[in-house]
Amino acid sequence: MYIFASSINFIFADINVFVQTEEPSDFNNISNISFLNPDFVVEESHFQNIPHNSIVILDDFSFKVVNKETKQHFLKVCNYILRHHNITLILIIHNLYSTNLSTEISLSPNIILAYTNLGEFILR
């Protein structure tokens, strides 16, 4: 399941792509790719080093620490950094509750769902 937090209309070839994943081989076909450290989180300080007009893909995303502060950091990045730096954030998730995104998903402008029970559950 993919959540496109900014824009889906892009061409990977001309854009810098930053990926955090445990399976780098899944992204072999993308050029201009850089891998992020496993400790990269959705916070303003981590996004300062990401150039404008780039794409950030976080595979198997989940909030490592769940509290009010982390959620506020996440919303600040989505509402301010992504918008003003023209960065596209793509979150790839495989379920909803263990990732603690059940509220945030409704704020995402672009969502891509698989045709599964989970996809239907999210849509309902």
Added chain:
Amino acid sequence: MLHVCYRKIAKRLGGNSVLDFFHQVPKNAHHFLYINNSKHYLINQIDLLFSKSTVTMFAENKTFVIHQQGVECCCEKTSIETDMTSTQLEDYISHSYPKQKFLKIIANILVKKDLLNSDLYFIDNEKVHVADFLSFIINRFDKNNKPDARIVKLCKALAHKNVKFPNVSIKNPQAKKLLC
């Protein structure tokens, strides 16, 4: 305030018809549904947008077909195809139900509204054949048995499209409620 948001994505985008649109693609098919939450539209099988001739889009309770410019829309049948479907259907009715004269009216409506494909399955619900549909609507004694859910779903879809049939041609009381 953000913490009191609930998903209810389907409700925001158009209610139960959004779920019907989602169910048009079989589960566990390796395709994806795209939801644009800000512009309020959905596209089925978005991954096929640039490879398949057509994909379907849902917005404001209406379904649209997206296809390449210059390519003939899949929903528009040629007159030859329409004639073949009509002949096939008339042959079937005259052989299977020679005494049911009103079924010809139903056949004409189904063909005129382009509801059937060349194999006489319903375009909107490819699991239902016209033979099953006809046997359902002419069976007046079907009060106790639970009808096939797929046919009831089809009848509801036809009612949603404002497809109406003459009262005299439909015997089944449940079908009558939806289709007359």
